[in-house]
Amino acid sequence: MNSCMQTAKPLDLPVSDGLADLLMDAARRALRYREHLATRSVCPRPGSTARLLDRLGGPLPERPADPAEVIGALDSYGSPATMGSAGGRFFGYVIGGSLPSTVAASWLATAWDQNTGLMSAAPATTLIEQIALDWVLEVLDLPRGSAGAFVTGCQMANFTGLAAARHALLARQGWDVEADGLIGAPPLPVIVGEEAHSTIFKALALLGLGRDRVLRVPADGQGRLRPERLPDIAGPAIVCLQAGNVNTGAFDPAGPVIEWARERGAWVHVDGAFGLWARVAPARRSLAAGFEDADSWATDAHKWLNVPYDCGIGLVRDPAALRGAMGTGAAYLQESPVREPMQYTPELSRRARGVEVWAALRTLGRQGVADLVERCCVHASRFAAGLRESGHEVLNEVSLNQVLVAFGDDERTRRVIEALQRDGTCWCSGTIWRGRAAMRISVSSHATSGADVEASLAAMRRLANAAA
Numbered sequence: 287m288n289s290c291m292q293t294a295k296p297l298d299l300p301v302s303d304g305l306a307d308l309l310m311d312a313a314r315r316a317l318r319y320r321e322h323l324a325t326r327s328v329c330p331r332p333g334s335t336a337r338l339l340d341r342l343g344g345p346l347p348e349r350p351a352d353p354a355e356v357i358g359a360l361d362s363y364g365s366p367a368t369m370g371s372a373g374g375r376f377f378g379y380v381i382g383g384s385l386p387s388t389v390a391a392s393w394l395a396t397a398w399d400q401n402t403g404l405m406s407a408a409p410a411t412t413l414i415e416q417i418a419l420d421w422v423l424e425v426l427d428l429p430r431g432s433a434g435a436f437v438t439g440c441q442m443a444n445f446t447g448l449a450a451a452r453h454a455l456l457a458r459q460g461w462d463v464e465a466d467g468l469i470g471a472p473p474l475p476v477i478v479g480e481e482a483h484s485t486i487f488k489a490l491a492l493l494g495l496g497r498d499r500v501l502r503v504p505a506d507g508q509g510r511l512r513p514e515r516l517p518d519i520a521g522p523a524i525v526c527l528q529a530g531n532v533n534t535g536a537f538d539p540a541g542p543v544i545e546w547a548r549e550r551g552a553w554v555h556v557d558g559a560f561g562l563w564a565r566v567a568p569a570r571r572s573l574a575a576g577f578e579d580a581d582s583w584a585t586d587a588h589k590w591l592n593v594p595y596d597c598g599i600g601l602v603r604d605p606a607a608l609r610g611a612m613g614t615g616a617a618y619l620q621e622s623p624v625r626e627p628m629q630y631t632p633e634l635s636r637r638a639r640g641v642e643v644w645a646a647l648r649t650l651g652r653q654g655v656a657d658l659v660e661r662c663c664v665h666a667s668r669f670a671a672g673l674r675e676s677g678h679e680v681l682n683e684v685s686l687n688q689v690l691v692a693f694g695d696d697e698r699t700r701r702v703i704e705a706l707q708r709d710g711t712c713w714c715s716g717t718i719w720r721g722r723a724a725m726r727i728s729v730s731s732h733a734t735s736g737a738d739v740e741a742s743l744a745a746m747r748r749l750a751n752a753a754a
């Protein structure tokens with residue numbers, strides 16, 4: 287018995303656990319929060335983070351508390367310190383909002399509390415996830431019958447695809463990497479574009495393939511890998527392509543790279559966290575053409591599909607390669623003839639994150655996803671045009687949802703970004719693009735309206751003038 291139990295007096299807990307009142311109260315608070323997003327400052331209220339630490343922190347409580355008070359404290363001190371990223375005027379990083387149906391689906395799935403690693407423990411969510419994976423392949427027009435895994439985000443989706451690649455390429459050479467590890471294994475070159483996302487390098491590090499062992503192919507002015515600069519290698523290798531550069535939104539040229547890879551028996555992995563969704567919108571589809579011929583794909587649902595965090599998806603053309611990399615078993619884990627999620631994912635126990643994806647695709651349909659993607663791209667074009675009209679320099683070709691803008695020299699650009707982040711009308715993050723400081727505008731939310739774009743443009747112009 288621990289000391290806390292020895293010293294505690296009998297607890298005076300409510301007879302009923304008050305679930306109904308608690309959930310209704312949480313729903314009311316959540317609703318008020320979401321409605322307030324339209325008018326509140328996008329950045330947290332000044333002083334709110336210090337107050338949060340003061341009121342929610344301190345030593346671990348010894349005694350239980352009333353759950354209603356706990357939820358009340360979370361709302362009172364948590365909500366004001368949140369970033370308004372679920373609203374329509376948040377353009378930082380690449381962060382989508384969350385469709386109403388996906389928030390509600392997430393609540394229901396949380397109430398179900400299913401451990402979606404195993405069919406025997408979670409039949410409903412295992413089956414819903416399989417339907418959602420099939421729909422994702424359809425909506426993205428990727429090879430039907432590919433295997434998939436719901437993971438936390440594109441970081442782990444990249445890990446998942448590259449683990450399948452490592453398995454398949456070494457198995458082809460008679461090496462069982464899951465059993466024997468990489469020490470003494472045949473060499474496995476990895477080729478990436480100069481502008482590959484940081485999560486590719488972390489995934490390679492986690493897989494023992496090394497972040498610095500890679501061959502980096504130079505990129506063009508938009509960050510696209512230059513296929514004529516691919517190295518002269520023979521034998522199995524992994525090539526990482528990018529669909530949607532995090533700064534410019536540009537796509538690596540899939541056609542020539544995949545043709546080059548096929549001639550050499552290389553595996554092509556695509557990091558398409560948000561860019562792969564361009565395949566759904568008819569006017570943008572050509573940007574992401576050819577990526578369907580790859581071997582594995584990593585994408586996010588919590589970005590452009592607008593489901594709540596966290597939700598990424600790893601997809602692999604050859605199900606045996608993914609199963610080979612992720613397969614697991616133990617005497618106590620009961621298997622069934624249907625797909626067992628744990629055989630395809632890095633995790634064993636898992637929340638049912640595919641439920642929100644199902645809800646998003648069921649409410650939007652193919653048409654709704656296409657409209658969402660297209661609308662964001664049109665908003666991005668409007669940002670670019672509006673900023674150019676005011677004499678500011680747009681540094682990228684705006685063909686998707688990303689805009690890079692400089693407000694004169696680096697010093698002034700940084701001042702504008704800082705001022706904008708404090709102002710509260712909207713929120714954008716910064717970057718260095720080809721040696722220059724730039725502000726990134728990423729339009730990824732279903733909630734962004736034309737009025738949000740105009741209000742944000744006005745704030746950018748006003749703060750840029752003030753920083754002159």
Ligand SMILES: *Cc1c(COP(=O)(O)O)cnc(C)c1O
Binds near residue numbers: 438441
């Ligand atoms: C966001 C992003 C990632 C990482 O995704 P997470 O969901 O944050 O893990 C990887 N690649 C690209 C191109 C991205 O935009």
